[in-house]
Amino acid sequence: AQSVTQLGSHVSVSEGALVLLRCNYSSSVPPYLFWYVQYPNQGLQLLLKYTTGATLVKGINGFEAEFKKSETSFHLTKPSAHMSDAAEYFCAVSVGGTSYGKLTFGQGTILTVHP
Amino acid sequence: GAVVSQHPSWVICKSGTSVKIECRSLDFQATTMFWYRQFPKQSLMLMATSNEGSKATYEQGVEKDKFLINHASLTLSTLTVTSAHPEDSSFYICSARWDRTYGYTFGSGTRLTVV
Numbered sequence: 001a002q003s004v005t006q007l008g009s010h011v012s013v014s015e016g017a018l019v020l021l022r023c024n025y026s027s028s029v030p031p032y033l034f035w036y037v038q039y040p041n042q043g044l045q046l047l048l049k050y051t052t053g054a055t056l057v058k059g060i061n062g063f064e065a066e067f068k069k070s071e072t073s074f075h076l077t078k079p080s081a082h083m084s085d086a087a088e089y090f091c092a093v094s095v096g097g098t099s100y101g102k103l104t105f106g107q108g109t110i111l112t113v114h115p
Numbered sequence: 116g117a118v119v120s121q122h123p124s125w126v127i128c129k130s131g132t133s134v135k136i137e138c139r140s141l142d143f144q145a146t147t148m149f150w151y152r153q154f155p156k157q158s159l160m161l162m163a164t165s166n167e168g169s170k171a172t173y174e175q176g177v178e179k180d181k182f183l184i185n186h187a188s189l190t191l192s193t194l195t196v197t198s199a200h201p202e203d204s205s206f207y208i209c210s211a212r213w214d215r216t217y218g219y220t221f222g223s224g225t226r227l228t229v230v
Contacts, residue, residue, distance in 0.1 A: 034219075043121070043208050043221035044159075090158065102149070103210070103219065105158045 002027040002093045006106035013113055019078040021109050023065075023091030026072065033074040034092040034103065035065055044090065050074065061085070086113045117143055117213040121222025128199055128229055136194045136225045138209030144189035145211035150182075153206040153224075165192045199229040 007022040025031055032051050036044040048059025055067040065076045074091060091106040118141040128134050138148055146167045151159040163173045163184050171184035181203075183195040192211075196203055209222040 036221075041124075041206070041224065041226060043119075043223040044210075045221070046219065049218075102161055102164065103159075104161075107158045 002031060002095050002104050004091050004093050004104055004106035006089075006091050006109050008109055009107060010110045010112065013081045013111070015083055015113055015115055016080050019063075019076070019081045019085065019111065021076040021089050021091075021111065023074045023076065023106060024072050025074060025091075025093045027093060027095055029095050032094045033065075033067060034094070035059065035063065035074075035076045036090045036092060038088045038090065038108075047076070047089075081111075081113045083113050083115070086111055117218065117220045119145075119209060119211050119220050119222045121209050121225060123225060124223060125226040126228070128227070130200055130229055131198055133195055133197045134199055134227060136196075136207055136209075136227075138192045138194070138211070138222050140190045140211050140213070143211075143213045145192070145213065146189060147212055148186060148192040149210040149212075149219075150184060150192075150194050151208045151210065153208060155206075159208060162194075196227065199227070201229045203227065204229045 003026045005024045034049045035047040038044050047063045048057045050057045050067045058064045063078045088108050088110050090108050092103045094103050120139045122137050148165040150162045152162050153159045161174050162177045163171045165171045165184045165186040167186045173179045186192040208224045210219050212219050
């Protein structure tokens with residue numbers, strides 16, 4: 001079975017600073033990896049996903065993530081934080097086989113951006 | 116494109132009554148939809164996978180008689196919480212896969228409060 005661990009339930013950065021949200025996964029087969037953002041009382045919006053191919057994935061709003069198989073990681077970064085980036089972020093993994101299509105989510109990381 | 120509409124966005128009901136939540140794919144056909152539950156300050160937990168024209172597949176520990184799922188058409192899946200109790204109060208989110216490259220889209224969620 002697959003699992004996801006997000007290191008740090010809360011991350012606080014200054015506006016303009018680098019954003020780094022950590023995600024490590026566990027999977028016995030090649031995973032598909034996702035980052036989602038959730039604003040209060042709303043659904044999830046996809047930031048980016050890795051399925052196959054290039055390991056550095058660029059997403060919306062200036063976010064990117066790099067799939068590192070050797071480290072089983074998929075950390076999310078953004079060079080310069082904006083106030084509007086304050087939200088909760090979820091890393092998720094999906095695999096094929098009997099779990100085809102199911103997403104397993106990490107615990108979430110709340111990002112706070114202060115002036 | 117790939118929009119999922121979820122209604123209602125919030126509902127308050129009395130203990131013992133039933134509540135129906137609808138999830139519609141507006142511009143694509145969703146053969147498979149997923150229902151998640153999210154407790155405050157926690158991650159999303161998959162409850163069940165809804166397949167058009169067949170019975171839903173429930174995750175371990177989810178009471179199928181309490182959380183009735185119907186996926187009668189390619190654009191509509193419903194979750195009915197039967198005989199609701201205060202412990203069923205939660206945020207429920209539906210999701211559908213809209214392409215073969217693991218493109219998932221999420222509804223905006225339903226906040227259920229049972230009093």
